Amino acid sequence: MSALTVLKFGGELLETDERRGAMATAIRRMAKRTSVVVVHGGGREVDADMAVHGIEKRAVDGLRITDAPTLDIVVGVLAGRVNTRLVATLGSIGVHAVGLTAADGDIASVRMAAPYAAADGATVDLGFVGQPTGGGSRLIEMLCAAGFVPVVASIGASDDGQLLNVNADTLAGHLAASLGADRLLIAGGTAGVLDPDGATIPAVDDALMDQLIGDGRASAGMVAKLVACRAAARSGVARVDIVTGKQTDNLDTSAGTRIEVPPVGGSESTES
Ligand SMILES: Nc1ncnc2c1ncn2[C@@H]1O[C@H](COP(=O)(O)OP(=O)(O)OP(=O)(O)O)[C@@H](O)[C@H]1O
Ligand SMILES: [Mg+2]
Numbered sequence: 001m002s003a004l005t006v007l008k009f010g011g012e013l014l015e016t017d018e019r020r021g022a023m024a025t026a027i028r029r030m031a032k033r034t035s036v037v038v039v040h041g042g043g044r045e046v047d048a049d050m051a052v053h054g055i056e057k058r059a060v061d062g063l064r065i066t067d068a069p070t071l072d073i074v075v076g077v078l079a080g081r082v083n084t085r086l087v088a089t090l091g092s093i094g095v096h097a098v099g100l101t102a103a104d105g106d107i108a109s110v111r112m113a114a115p116y117a118a119a120d121g122a123t124v125d126l127g128f129v130g131q132p133t134g135g136g137s138r139l140i141e142m143l144c145a146a147g148f149v150p151v152v153a154s155i156g157a158s159d160d161g162q163l164l165n166v167n168a169d170t171l172a173g174h175l176a177a178s179l180g181a182d183r184l185l186i187a188g189g190t191a192g193v194l195d196p197d198g199a200t201i202p203a204v205d206d207a208l209m210d211q212l213i214g215d216g217r218a219s220a221g222m223v224a225k226l227v228a229c230r231a232a233a234r235s236g237v238a239r240v241d242i243v244t245g246k247q248t249d250n251l252d253t254s255a256g257t258r259i260e261v262p263p264v265g266g267s268e269s270t271e272s
Contacts, residue, residue, distance in 0.1 A: 003034040004144070004181040006237075008172035010188035010221075011042035013245040014086055023187070024089045025249040027149060031095060034183075035144040037175060038097070038151040041168030042082035043221065049073045060118045062221035066127040066165040074165045075155055083153040090149065097149045102166060103157035105139030108132040108174055110156030110164050119213050119223055130156040130164030132174035140179060169221075173228030177235035184232045186225055187245035192257030193218060193226070205260045206230070226259075233261035 007030065014020045030036050046064070047057055050073055058065040066074060083099045090097035102108040110130035115123045143150045152175070154168035169186060176184035191200045196217060204212065209226050212218040218226055229240045243256030 004037065004179055005030060005034050005183040005185055006037050006039060006172050006176040006179065006181045007251070008039045008168060008184070008186045009041070009086075009245060010168075010186075011040065011044050011046075011082060012189045013187060014040060014042070014082055015045065017089075019246075020086060020089050021093075022249040023245055024086070024093055024095065026187075026245070026251045027090060028093055028095050029250060030252075031149055036149055037140055037144070037179065037181070038086070038149060039154060039168055039172040039175060040078070040082060040086060040151065041154060042078045043168075045082060046074050046077045049077055059220070060116060060122070060124045060126070061219075062169075062224035063116060063126055063129060063167055064165060065124065066129050068128065071128040071163060071165055075163055078153040079155050083151060087151055090151070095149055096147060097151045098143055099151050099153070100139075101153045101155040101157075102130075102132065102135070102171055103155065103163070106136045107139060107150075107152060108135035108156055108166075108171060108178065109159070110166060111158055112162070112164060119216075119219075128162070128164050130158070130166040132156065132166060132171055132178075135174075135178055137179050140175075167224045167228070169225045169228040173232040176232040176237045176240075181232075181237055183239045184229065184237050184241075185251060186229065186240075186242045187251055187254065188221075188225070188242065189244070189246060191244040191247070191255040192242045193222060200255055201257050203258045203260050206262075209259075209261070229259040230261050233259050234264045236263040 113131040240259040243254035
């Protein structure tokens with residue numbers, strides 16, 4: 001697709017009316033210049049609902065280990081509350097948004113993730129977690145061409161109809177690659193990748209990424225983010241940034257980290 005930005009929001013940017021309003025304004029601003037596909041998480045709200053139901057959270061490198069009761073909560077919170085609320089906020093400022101999951105119109109094909117090789121060397125069964133593998137761009141292209149902004153909750157379905165929880169950064173990276181986006185912009189609660197002193201690391205290349213993940217300076221959700229950014233950059237997404245969504249409603253001027261990983265010729269990597 002020509003001039004397409006995949007814009008991912010961490011759930012904490014979408015919780016309060018004020019933050020969500022600012023992010024909706026950011027989306028509207030960007031959508032005036034380029035096609036925009038929004039992907040969102042909602043990790044903290046899922047955590048809160050799990051606590052209400054007395055379900056313990058387990059995660060590895062930012063990937064939620066998802067048993068059946070956890071999956072029910074993830075689907076309800078992400079595809080239900082978080083997605084519809086953002087679509088409604090966008091509508092209130094004149095942006096015609098369409099709420100979807102990755103299961104709609106084969107936006108992304110997803111299969112149950114293989115046992116995960118964690119940064120600490122352990123191998124972990126993630127349960128009902130989905131790994132995007134392919135998918136079609138037709139529905140997204142139709143929506144964008146008609147002036148709609150697709151808003152995709154990070155839920156997918158396997159070929160045999162099983163709903164699966166997909167990490168939102170993983171899905172955003174996959175969609176950026178599969179849709180041929182020129183830009184992947186991941187907005188979260190921190191000003192990009194931080195060093196142990198709390199300063200933003202301005203740029204991360206392949207070697208630094210391995211160091212950050214290897215020595216634990218990047219952990220939890222940041223590991224999933226970096227790995228997703230690397231996969232997208234390798235697949236040819238020209239510009240990949242991790243920025244804060246907290247300082248401004250103009251994400252082009254947000255402080256953050258540029259991912260500087262070269263494309264790998266002809267690869268359609270969807271590694272996560
Ligand atoms: N070096 C680092 N720099 C910044 N954040 C880091 C770093 N290492 C670990 N983190 C953690 O990663 C978190 C971001 O990932 P997390 O999955 O929690 O949020 P998100 O992906 O933005 O939201 P969601 O999961 O709702 O989509 C940060 O809040 C921080 O706790
Ligand atoms: Mg996350």
